[in-house]
Amino acid sequence: MATDEESIGRIFGDRDDVMLTLLDNMIWPILGLVLVGVLVLVPQTFRSAELILWGAVPIGLLVLAESLCLLSGHFDLSIGSIAGFSAIFTGMILGTCPSCWGLTTSPWIGFGIILLVGSLIGLINGVMIAKVGLNPFLQTLAFLIVFEGAKTALQTQPVTGLPSLYTQVGGTPQFAIGFMLVAFLLVGLVLRYTPFGQAVYALGSSENSAREVGIDTERLIIIIYTISGTLSATAGLMLTGFVGVVPPLIGEGLVFQAFAGAVIGGISLFGGRGKITGALGGVILIQVIQSALNNSQVIGATQIQMINGIVLLVAILLYSTQSKLRSRILASGAV
Amino acid sequence: MQTSNRRDVLKASGAAITTISLAGCSGSGGDGGEGGDNSGSGGGTAGDSGSASGENSLDRVGMSAYVRGGSWITAYIEAAEFYAEDQGIELDVRPNQQSAQKQVSDIRDFANGDYDAILVGIWQTGAAEGAIDQAIEGGTPVFATNADTNSSQIPLYVGFSNYDGGASSGEQMLNALEQQYPDKDTWRVLNIRGPQGNQSANQRSQGFLDIMNEQDRVEVVRTINGEFARDVAQSNVQEFIQANGRVDGIYSGNLSMGLGVVGALRNLDMLVPQGTDGHICLTQMDGSPEVNPLVGEGMIDAAVDQPNYFYNPIAMHYMQEYVESGMDDSVIPEVGSEVTADQLNIEPGQHKDVEMWSEPIWDPGVMREQNDHPWFRTNSVVITQDNFDQPFLWGNVWG
Numbered sequence: 001m002a003t004d005e006e007s008i009g010r011i012f013g014d015r016d017d018v019m020l021t022l023l024d025n026m027i028w029p030i031l032g033l034v035l036v037g038v039l040v041l042v043p044q045t046f047r048s049a050e051l052i053l054w055g056a057v058p059i060g061l062l063v064l065a066e067s068l069c070l071l072s073g074h075f076d077l078s079i080g081s082i083a084g085f086s087a088i089f090t091g092m093i094l095g096t097c098p099s100c101w102g103l104t105t106s107p108w109i110g111f112g113i114i115l116l117v118g119s120l121i122g123l124i125n126g127v128m129i130a131k132v133g134l135n136p137f138l139q140t141l142a143f144l145i146v147f148e149g150a151k152t153a154l155q156t157q158p159v160t161g162l163p164s165l166y167t168q169v170g171g172t173p174q175f176a177i178g179f180m181l182v183a184f185l186l187v188g189l190v191l192r193y194t195p196f197g198q199a200v201y202a203l204g205s206s207e208n209s210a211r212e213v214g215i216d217t218e219r220l221i222i223i224i225y226t227i228s229g230t231l232s233a234t235a236g237l238m239l240t241g242f243v244g245v246v247p248p249l250i251g252e253g254l255v256f257q258a259f260a261g262a263v264i265g266g267i268s269l270f271g272g273r274g275k276i277t278g279a280l281g282g283v284i285l286i287q288v289i290q291s292a293l294n295n296s297q298v299i300g301a302t303q304i305q306m307i308n309g310i311v312l313l314v315a316i317l318l319y320s321t322q323s324k325l326r327s328r329i330l331a332s333g334a335v
Numbered sequence: 336m337q338t339s340n341r342r343d344v345l346k347a348s349g350a351a352i353t354t355i356s357l358a359g360c361s362g363s364g365g366d367g368g369e370g371g372d373n374s375g376s377g378g379g380t381a382g383d384s385g386s387a388s389g390e391n392s393l394d395r396v397g398m399s400a401y402v403r404g405g406s407w408i409t410a411y412i413e414a415a416e417f418y419a420e421d422q423g424i425e426l427d428v429r430p431n432q433q434s435a436q437k438q439v440s441d442i443r444d445f446a447n448g449d450y451d452a453i454l455v456g457i458w459q460t461g462a463a464e465g466a467i468d469q470a471i472e473g474g475t476p477v478f479a480t481n482a483d484t485n486s487s488q489i490p491l492y493v494g495f496s497n498y499d500g501g502a503s504s505g506e507q508m509l510n511a512l513e514q515q516y517p518d519k520d521t522w523r524v525l526n527i528r529g530p531q532g533n534q535s536a537n538q539r540s541q542g543f544l545d546i547m548n549e550q551d552r553v554e555v556v557r558t559i560n561g562e563f564a565r566d567v568a569q570s571n572v573q574e575f576i577q578a579n580g581r582v583d584g585i586y587s588g589n590l591s592m593g594l595g596v597v598g599a600l601r602n603l604d605m606l607v608p609q610g611t612d613g614h615i616c617l618t619q620m621d622g623s624p625e626v627n628p629l630v631g632e633g634m635i636d637a638a639v640d641q642p643n644y645f646y647n648p649i650a651m652h653y654m655q656e657y658v659e660s661g662m663d664d665s666v667i668p669e670v671g672s673e674v675t676a677d678q679l680n681i682e683p684g685q686h687k688d689v690e691m692w693s694e695p696i697w698d699p700g701v702m703r704e705q706n707d708h709p710w711f712r713t714n715s716v717v718i719t720q721d722n723f724d725q726p727f728l729w730g731n732v733w734g
Contacts, residue, residue, distance in 0.1 A: 048577035051602075055570035098734055157406040157733070158625065239566060244598055245625075247565050247591065248405055291574045294559055301560040302531035 016329050023322045023329075027265050027281035030318070034285060038292045045292045053180075054173040056287040058083070058239040060180045060280070062254055063261035064187055065231035067279040069136075070262055071191070072224050073204040073271025077140040077255055078125065079232040081147035084251025086117040087236030088151045088159060091246035096161025107166035114233050121147065122229015126222030144255070152248055159246035170241020179238070181280075183231070188276035200224065204271030260308075261286050264315040266322075286311075393452060393655040395425045397445030398647075399438050400456035400481075402430035406623055407590060407643060410733040411481060415454070415647030417691060421684040424651065426454075435462030442477070446470035452654050454647060457482040476662060478654050480646040482535070487707030490657055491667050493650045495713045497535045500639045501542025501588070504618045507637035507717060508543075508584050509550065511616035515609060516583055523556045524584040527572065527592050529563040536563065539588040539620055556582060561592035568595030573602050581605065584616035590626055593619030593638070597629060608633030622718045624734040631723040638718040642697040644729050648681045649697065649711060670709050674700040687732050694727035 022029070038045050045052075062079050069076045093103045094110045104110075125143060128134045170176050191197035199220055202210040211217050235254075240246050265282025267274030289311055293304045396419065402412060412428060419426035427450070431438040438458050443466050445453045453475055457463055467477045467486040477484075479492040512522045526543060529536025540558065547553045559575060561568030568587065572595065576582065587593035600606040600615060607614050610633065622630070622640040629635045656666040668674050676695035683693040697713035704710060718728060726732065 044578040045574075046578075048574040051570075051574045051577050055574065058566075152402075156402075156409050160625070243566050243569060243595075249564070250566075291571075291578070294557075294571050294575055295578050297557075301528060301558045304560055305531065 016332070019329055020326065023326050024266070024275065025278065026318065026322055027278045027285065030315075031281050031285050031288075034288060038288060042292045042295045045288070045295050048291065050173055050177070052287050052291045053177045053284070054242070055291075056283050057170065057176045057180045058235045058242060059254060059257050059261060059286075060283040061183060061231050061235035061238060062258040063265070063279050063283050064183060064276070065228040065235070066255075066258040067262045067265070067267045067274065067276060068187065068191075068200070068224055068231070069228050070267045070269060071204045071271060071274055072200045072221065073207060074129065074136045074221065074224065075140070075259075075269075076125065076225065076228050076232075077137065078121070078143035078147060079228065079235075079258055080251040080254035081144045081151070082118050082121050082229050082232035082251075083236035083239065083254065084249075085147040085151045085236075086114045086121070086233040087240045087246050087250050088154050088248070089117055090114040090237075091159035091162060091240065092154055094162050094166060095159040095246075097157070097159055099155065099157065100159060100161065102161075105163050107163040110163065110166045111169075111237070114237050115230055118233020118236070119226050119230040122226040122232070123222065125229065126225030129225065130218040130221035148252065151250070155246075156248050158248060162240070162245065166237075167241045167244055170238035171244060172241075176238055176241065183234070184276055184280045191276055196220075196223075201272050204268075204273070206272075257286065260312050263319070264312065266319060268319075282315075391659050391661055393422075393424055393651075393658045395427070395450050396452050396454055396651065396654070397441070397448070397450040398426055398428045398454040398456075399431055399441040399445070400428065400454075401458060402428065405591070406730070406733050407621060410729040411456070411643045411646060413687075413733070414644035414691070414729075415651070417684060417686045418648040418651055418681075421682065422651065422655070424655075431456075431458045434458070439463050439466040442466040442470055446473050446475045450475060451658055453477040454650060454654070455479050455484065457484045461485045476654065476657055478650045480650045481643070483705055483710070485706050489708050490662075490664060491650060491653050491709050491711060492705060493646050493653075493711045493713065495641045495715050496542075497538035498542040499712075500620055500641070500715055501539040501544075501586075502546050503542075503639045503715060503717065504539075504586055504620060504637070505543040505546025507618045507639065508586055508616060509546070509553075511609065511618065511636035512553075512584055515614055515616050519583065520552065522553050522584060523582040524553055524586065525572070525575070525582045526555055526558040527561040527568055527585060527587040527596060528558055529561065529588045529592070531560065533563070536588055543586050543588075561587065561595060563589050563591055565591040565595040565598070568592035569598040569602075570595075572596050573599035576600075576603055576605070581613075582615060584618070587617070587619040590619065590621035590623045590638075593617070593621070593635065594623075594625055597634060606634055609636055622716075622723075622728055622730040624730045627718060627723045627728060627730045630718050631720060633720060636719075640716045640718050640728060640730070642713050642716065642729075644732075645681060645692065645695075645697045645713060648692060649679070649700075649713070652679065652681060653711075667709050668700075668702045668711070670702045670704045672702045674698075674702065674711065689726050689732055691732070694725075696727050 065079050066076060090110050090113045092101045093113060096102055125139060128139045129136050191200060199215045202215060203217055203220055207217055236251060239250055261282040262279050264285055265279035267279055293299050293307060398415060400412060401408060416426055429441045435458050442453060442463055453470055455477060457479055464485045467484055468488050470477050471488045477489050479489055481494050483492045516522060524547060526540060528540035547555050559571050561571060585596050587596050605615055617635045618637045620639055622638045626638050630638055653667055660666050676698040681692045683690045696716050699714055701712045702709055703712050
């Protein structure tokens with residue numbers, strides 16, 4: 001009898017585990033369903049699969065930056081501005097347009113500068129939040145405004161004449177897509193298997209608890225924002241390559257898409273929960289839906305934004321339900 | 336009409352103030368603030384603009400406009416600054432920061448400050464109406480350029496017609512298709528439009544579509560929203576063509592989206608000049624430093640360009656006459672009339688290494704009525720391989 005009870009318990013326990021795993025990876029079945037739907041309704045969308053992924057690269061890197069901040073219980077409104085400003089600033093140094101500074105034509109120096117600019121802005125964000133104690137919302141909102149304005153203070157016309165290697169990084173679809181996937185893989189592995197990753201989740205779950213177990217939370221926040229800034233600058237580099245020049249309004253409006261991608265991918269807005277692979281799924285989902293809507297003969301161009309909003313709302317509802325289910329399963333397991 | 340009555344009241348107030356002032360009775364009027372900006376201590380006659388800060392002279396103008404991003408808007412703003420400098424007018428340009436509220440606040444600020452007139456490029460069509468009406472009722476005339484206001488009280492709006500521009504692009508598309516694919520029964524065309532809810536985007540798209548819909552040989556396969564952004568247009572167009580196959584022509588509603596389309600075709604190895612096998616006919620709104628050479632190479636068949644560097648000078652020209660005449664509506668050409676370069680001379684000036692405004696590409700201007708106020712509808716220029724390098728195109732000046 002005891003053996004039977006153990007077996008039943010194990011079976012039910014396993015079922016709970018399966019349910020929890022399913023809930024934690026909900027984006028993939030959703031993505032699967034959407035892909036099947038698109039395959040049936042707008043099959044031609046898949047002819048441009050590579051282009052869809054290519055177009056997803058800049059936003060994907062921003063989603064990665066935002067996800068890292070969200071997992072740590074923070075958020076970053078300035079990612080789009082950092083991407084845009086670092087791209088314009090570096091473009092001015094490298095470009096040959098009449099109003100460009102044209103200080104060097106070395107793409108390698110360009111790579112270094114764009115990453116340095118992004119990481120420095122991220123570092124300042126982190127210091128202001130962790131050391132000075134500013135609210136992340138206010139600090140990153142201020143930087144969103146500052147660097148959006150700084151961008152057009154530097155240049156109001158497209159920056160052209162960039163070195164070809166500099167634009168090829170984001171302008172070569174296979175490389176750009178590969179880069180994004182590797183970035184997701186690396187960040188995912190780091191978060192899952194390293195003490196740094198554990199610390200990020202711990203910080204996101206409870207800053208006080210994280211501090212009590214010996215995590216230097218201030219240092220961690222600074223590192224997280226520095227990485228976020230670096231990833232944002234990388235997104236700016238990819239966007240530059242995708243377009244071939246630096247348009248003056250580069251990066252604007254992307255922060256909302258980045259939030260949407262992260263949330264749809266299952267990253268909790270309250271920190272401490274979610275998977276980077278899920279965020280990747282969120283990015284792909286958004287891009288596939290966008291492309292399918294563009295290809296659909298039924299949906300008009302003026303209806304697309306509304307449908308994107310509905311998709312986001314559905315995702316939020318699903319994750320709200322998931323959260324309740326999760327709590328119920330965990331509670332029943334505890335009993 | 337109510338508009339005329341209001342203007343008459345304003346005119347009457349202005350005339351009364353002038354009369355009182357001329358009679359040496361200043362200070363005791365009590366006109367309730369109406370026309371207050373005209374109550375200077377000058378004592379000069381109407382039309383005397385010789386003295387600084389004199390009565391009925393245009394010395395200081397406040398301008399509220401979209402200032403961020405793009406060579407088009409840079410040309411639009413800088414031309415205003417150059418013209419004001421040439422005319423000895425102090426121009427204070429304030430960016431609206433893409434906020435209707437900021438624009439309203441700036442207009443109120445100008446109206447309450449020591450400004451003789453206000454120039455606005457409206458950010459949201461209906462949003463600034465109240466502030467504009469208040470400014471005018473307080474005696475500070477407001478002129479609009481490039482993007483119109485709903486206010487019926489403004490003396491003049493200067494700008495081209497987005498709808499006509501879209502229609503002209505449609506006509507250019509038909510010409511290009513006829514030359515490139517004369518034997519095809521059906522031409523497949525793609526329409527790339529700007530953001531939904533944006534009045535310019537809607538009009539430019541509709542103008543184009545109306546011309547296309549008149550033609551049996553044209554099939555508009557899809558309207559895609561390019562959000563007036565280069566990267567969005569590039570991404571959406573390349574994905575669409577890859578998924579649905581090539582089209583014969585693509586129309587873009589602004590220059591950024593047009594360049595995005597060029598980028599998309601380049602990525603798909605489909606960008607070849609006109610007359611070559613496989614050329615996809617491209618027409619678009621607006622030239623630019625990047626667009627004009629592409630027209631010259633034959634990659635873009637035609638771009639319908641605006642005389643953007645004339646908008647503010649034309650408005651300031653009439654603004655000056657209007658203020659100097661004591662706000663007399665008769666200085667504004669009558670609705671229904673045509674204005675030619677013989678009647679309106681925007682004095683050329685040396686700026687950016689060219690004789691700016693020497694070629695009146697706005698000619699002829701047609702006076703229409705829009706939102707119950709006069710609209711100086713400028714002509715547009717079609718950029719083709721014949722004229723892509725001409726110095727009168729703003730894209731060749733603001734490079």
